[in-house]
Amino acid sequence: MSEQQGRGTATTLAPMVEVEDVWRSFGSGPTAVHALRGVSFAVGRGELTALRGRSGSGKTTLLNLVGGLDAPTSGRITLDGADLAALDEAGRLALRRDRIGFVFQSFGLIPILSAAENVGVPMRLRKVPAEQRDERVAALLNLVGLAEHTQQRPTEMSGGQQQRVAIARALANEPALIIADEPTGQLDSETGRSVMELLREVVRSEGVTVLVATHDPQLMELADRVVELRDGHIVE
Template sequence: MSQPVVTPPPSASSAPALRAESVTRTYGTGESAVHACRDVSLTVSAGELLVIKGPSGSGKTTLLNCIGGLDQPDAGHVWLGGNELTGMREQDRVTLRQTELGFIFQSFGLIPILSAEENIEVPLRLVNTDPQDRETRVNELLERMGLAQHRNQRPSQLSGGQQQRVGIARALANWPRVLIADEPTGQLDSNTAATMMDLLAELAHLERVAMIVTTHDPLLMKRADRVVELHDGNVI
C-alpha cells in the first residue's frame, strides 16, 4: 500500500505570511450538515491585499475564522509564517493571535467606556508592552490614522469612519504579520468605505502586512492586489 503524501510546512525563512492548505469545515452531520468550507487552499504574501468575495453563506467568515485561529478546521492545515496553527494548543493559538494577527470587525468592536487612545492600547497591554514603548506606538498610530485630535473621545462621540480607523489602529498595534478584516466597510457609506479601502491598501503595502479582507462591494475589489471568490464553501 502506498504511503500518503504529507506536505511539509514551509520554512520560516521562505514561508508566505499565511498559507492555508485544503481547509475544510463542516457544521452538523448527515442531511443537515452545512459544508462551510470545502478543501480551500490559498497563500498570502507580506504586503499583499487579498479580497475574498462571495454571497452571504458562501463560507467567507468561516474561512477567516479558520485561518485566523478562532476556529479549528475539520481537515487541512494553516501556517502563519513558519508556525502551524492547526493542531496547536489553544493557549499557544491565543499567544499567536495576540502577537502575529490583527482583526478588524464590521461592527468596529470597540470598548464603549474606553477612549480612542485606550482602545488602541488594549493589545499592547495584553502582552505587557513597556509603558513608554506603548505610548510611542499609540501616538504613532493616532497620527497615522488622523485621530490625534480625537484621542480622548469615546466611540459614541466618533463617526463610523473614525470608529473604524480606531479599530484598524488597534489591529495594527502589535505589528501583526497578518491582518484579517470581515466586511470592514459594511456599516459605512460608500464614500467613507472607498476611503477606508484606500487606507487598508496603503497600510498593507507600507507596513508589509498580509491583509485578507472580505467584501460584497465590487468597487472595493479594485483596491485589491488579488481577488478570490467563494461559493458554497468552494474557491471558484
Template sequence: MSVIEAAGVSRTFRSPSGEVHALRDVGFEIRAGEFVALIGRSGSGKTTLLNCLGGLDRPTAGRIVIAGRDLAGLDDDGRTDLRRDTVAFVFQTFGLVPVLSAEENVELPLRLRRTPAPQRRARVAEMLELVGLAGHGRQRPGELSGGQQQRVAIARALAGAPAVLIADEPTGQLDAETGAQILGLLRDLSRSTGMTMLVSTHDPSVRDRADRVLVLQDGRLLPEG
C-alpha cells in the first residue's frame, strides 16, 4: 500500500530575474514501511519537494496524497492537522526549544494533542530510551552534543506515532561518524516501528541503508536504478 503518492508535481517561484522551476513533473510512490533516501546536489529541489509533501508548501501543479489524504483538498487547518497527526519532520538545524529540557522538547507534540499527563510521561521516557538518551531527559539542548540534539529531535518526531517521517538533511550539521550513526538510527527505527521514512541527505552511505534511492537533478526525478 502506498503511503506517499506524488504525480506531476511542479513548483515554480517568481524571482526578479524570472521564473525558477524548483520542481518539474515529479512523480513517485512510497509504500508503507519503506526507508527511502532522496539525494541530489544543492539546489536540485530536495527541500522544496519535502516541503510540498509535508504540507509546508503548495505545488504549482500536480497531485500529492499522504496516507490517503489529497493535500489539494486541505485548507490551512487541515494541513496543520496533517503535520500534527500524520507527518513529522526532522530538520538539519534540530529545531529544539533551547529553554526546555530534552523531556519537555519531546513532550511538545503530545501537549498539542492534549495527551493526558501520565501517558505523556510514559511516551517521552519510551522515546528517549528508543533513541539511546535514557538518563539525559533533564538536560537542555545546550548541554547536549550535536548528535544527541538530533536524537532528541528524532524522539520528538516519533512521539506522536506519525505515519510518515520526513528528514531534511538530518546529518548536515554533524561530523561523518555521528551522521552515520543518525542515519543508522533512522534506518533501525524504520524497521522496528514500520514507519515510512523519506530522508534527504548528501551522505553517500545512505545508498547502502535505503530500501530505495530517489535522485533529483535540476528539479527532475531521474529514473530509478
C-alpha cells in the first residue's frame, strides 16, 4: 500500500496512526465529490511518513481527518490509541491541543508576536507556568537553530526562519504527532530541504511521529516511508 524508502525500521512498532477504509465525500447523489475512496494505511511511532500526490489527490483532506479537524463519511481513524469517532468536540479539541502539532505551508505565525512569544502560545493555552514555559521555548528555538532570533517578529525573518519557528511551536506541548501540510511549499529548494532535514532531526531528538504532505520528490528521500495518493486512492 505504500512505497518503502531506505530506513523503514519504524514500521515494526505499534502504529501511531491507523486509517481504515476511510471515505470522505462532499455533497450527495450524482453530484457528490469523493475526495477519499477507501483509504487504508498506518504510520508507525517515531516514523517520518511522506504523503505524496498531485494537487486534488486528497492529501489535505486526509491530513484534516487524521488531525481531527474533519470527520470521515465512513471508515475509522485511530490516533495514539484514540478512536477519533468516539470523541466529542471537546475530546477532539483536547487531542489537537495536547497530542498533535500542526505545521502549515503559510507558517501561521502571529505577526505582532516575537519568535519566542509565538512558540509559547500553545503552552499559555495550557497554562504552563512561566518559568517552565520560558525554558521550553528557549530549548525549542535552540533545537531549530534560532537561539539568536528569539525577539524577532515574523516580518523580520526569512521564510525558512518563519517555518522553523512554526516547527518549534508545533513541538511546544510535546505532541505525539506532527502533521505538516506542504511545509516547504513557499520556500526555495535549498531552504525547503533544510526544513525537511530539521523535521528528520525532530523525529530523532524528540521521539515524535511526523506525517508530512509534499509533492516534491527531492524531499521524499528524507522520509522513512512514502505513501502515494492518487484521485483519492492509495496507490499500490
